[in-house]
Amino acid sequence: MHLSPEDEAFRAEVRAFLAEKLTPDMREEAARSAGVWAEGPLVRRWHKILYEKGWIAPSWPAEYGGCGWGVVQKYIWDSECAAVGTPSLPAMGLQMCGPVIMRYGTPAQKEFFLPRMLSGEHYWCQGYSEPGAGSDLAALQTRAVRDGDHYVLDGSKIWTTHAHYANWIFVLARTHVDTKPQKGISFFLVDMATTGLTVRPILSTSGDHEVNQVFFDGVRIPADNLVGPENEGWTVAKYLLEFERGSGFAPRLGAMIAKVRRLAQDEPQDGERLIDDPDFRAKLASVEAQAAAIAATERRLISALSTGANPGPASSSMLKLSGTEIMQSATELALEAIGAYAAPDFTAARLGKVNWAPGPDHAIPVTARYLNNRASTIYGGSSEVQRNILAKVVLGL
Numbered sequence: 001m002h003l004s005p006e007d008e009a010f011r012a013e014v015r016a017f018l019a020e021k022l023t024p025d026m027r028e029e030a031a032r033s034a035g036v037w038a039e040g041p042l043v044r045r046w047h048k049i050l051y052e053k054g055w056i057a058p059s060w061p062a063e064y065g066g067c068g069w070g071v072v073q074k075y076i077w078d079s080e081c082a083a084v085g086t087p088s089l090p091a092m093g094l095q096m097c098g099p100v101i102m103r104y105g106t107p108a109q110k111e112f113f114l115p116r117m118l119s120g121e122h123y124w125c126q127g128y129s130e131p132g133a134g135s136d137l138a139a140l141q142t143r144a145v146r147d148g149d150h151y152v153l154d155g156s157k158i159w160t161t162h163a164h165y166a167n168w169i170f171v172l173a174r175t176h177v178d179t180k181p182q183k184g185i186s187f188f189l190v191d192m193a194t195t196g197l198t199v200r201p202i203l204s205t206s207g208d209h210e211v212n213q214v215f216f217d218g219v220r221i222p223a224d225n226l227v228g229p230e231n232e233g234w235t236v237a238k239y240l241l242e243f244e245r246g247s248g249f250a251p252r253l254g255a256m257i258a259k260v261r262r263l264a265q266d267e268p269q270d271g272e273r274l275i276d277d278p279d280f281r282a283k284l285a286s287v288e289a290q291a292a293a294i295a296a297t298e299r300r301l302i303s304a305l306s307t308g309a310n311p312g313p314a315s316s317s318m319l320k321l322s323g324t325e326i327m328q329s330a331t332e333l334a335l336e337a338i339g340a341y342a343a344p345d346f347t348a349a350r351l352g353k354v355n356w357a358p359g360p361d362h363a364i365p366v367t368a369r370y371l372n373n374r375a376s377t378i379y380g381g382s383s384e385v386q387r388n389i390l391a392k393v394v395l396g397l
């Protein structure tokens with residue numbers, strides 16, 4: 001990408017900052033993480049460093065305390081972070097709930113929640129999915145019943161990422177039963193310390209505790225914590241999903257492919273280097289070509305955004321679909337590259353519970369990351385759902 005002298009200077013500033021602040025222990029812990037986001041304590045540590053620098057909210061406007069960066073600066077930031085492997089910070093607060101509060105929140109909600117989101121005092125999680133409502137989110141059954149100046153919440157949310165670290169959750173609940181399921185849903189901000197709210201862990205096949213089930217049993221929420229009008233939460237919910245699907249896949253894909261290449265060069269199999277195997281090289285080249293197509297699409301998007309154009313609703317679905325599927329192919333190649341070391345259980349070593357590992361260091365996160373990444377084509381709208389959207393919006397079917 002051609003950068004202006006100002007953007008080159010910005011990139012140099014970012015590189016210097018990351019070189020100074022991303023300590024080897026943080027980098028090591030981030031490299032061993034298999035989850036979508038870094039573990040809670042590392043999240044808090046890195047969040048604080050970025051907050052103190054004023055760089056915690058690259059996509060927020062300056063008037064709310066964000067960096068006010070343009071799209072090119074944001075792309076440089078994402079690329080540099082991916083290249084050095086910074087801890088991945090949860091999107092639920094700054095990237096999802098923040099824009100919703102900016103758009104639909106009352107002045108009092110903006111004043112209370114946005115600064116605490118920036119500082120990290122509030123750690124957010126997302127209460128959308130329920131045991132019977134995932135892709136078909138409008139089928140949700142959690143109820144919120146008005147009682148004086150409160151609502152009383154009963155029901156359950158599932159797959160709630162980082163609910164065990166979070167102290168606030170945004171929740172979709174039914175405030176009115178209508179013939180059309182999308183009607184009568186409202187959007188609430190809930191303090192997780194409220195009586196009647198419990199969090200139970202769900203362990204994933206990768207060995208991580210990342211997701212949970214959250215139960216609401218007569219949880220009383222101040223009516224002031226309703227965002228947008230009562231019964232109009234579906235509009236708010238859909239606005240938030242535009243931010244969940246997002247972009248920025250290319251830098252992470254580039255970093256992952258570089259890792260696969262290193263593994264295939266370093267890890268001998270039957271005395272040969274895997275990178276010299278023609279079949280493996282062809283598979284790697286195919287993933288690289290697809291990643292290059294994503295990078296080109298993202299750059300086209302950046303260019304459109306920087307001239308004020310609206311890229312349309314298809315872009316986020318297209319990038320979510322292809323970005324996650326190509327990342328899955330890359331994690332599969334990483335698994336192939338470590339050969340027999342794909343089998344041992346590295347969980348204790350990966351989570352720092354023991355100081356030895358049943359194989360080389362570079363193999364530690366590979367299988368867990370492969371397993372964890374299977375979920376990426378399910379969460380944030382499954383691949384099938386994205387294909388449905390593209391069929392409708394792009395192909396007009």
Ligand SMILES: Cc1cc2nc3c(=O)[nH]c(=O)nc-3n(C[C@H](O)[C@H](O)[C@H](O)COP(=O)(O)OP(=O)(O)OC[C@H]3O[C@@H](n4cnc5c(N)ncnc54)[C@H](O)[C@@H]3O)c2cc1C
Nearest residue numbers: 126127128129134135136159160161375378379380382384
């Ligand atoms: C690791 C992980 C983290 C998550 N984190 C959160 C979170 O923090 N907060 C939150 O609210 N939710 C979270 N989710 C939930 C996620 O959004 C849902 O899993 C997702 O929406 C799919 O819903 P479901 O699991 O109920 O599957 P279902 O909707 O039951 O889907 C089952 C299968 O049917 C397919 N399918 C469903 N409908 C259609 C259709 N119309 N056309 C074609 N195929 C279809 C799906 O693609 C899928 O393959 C998370 C999920 C995972 C796996």
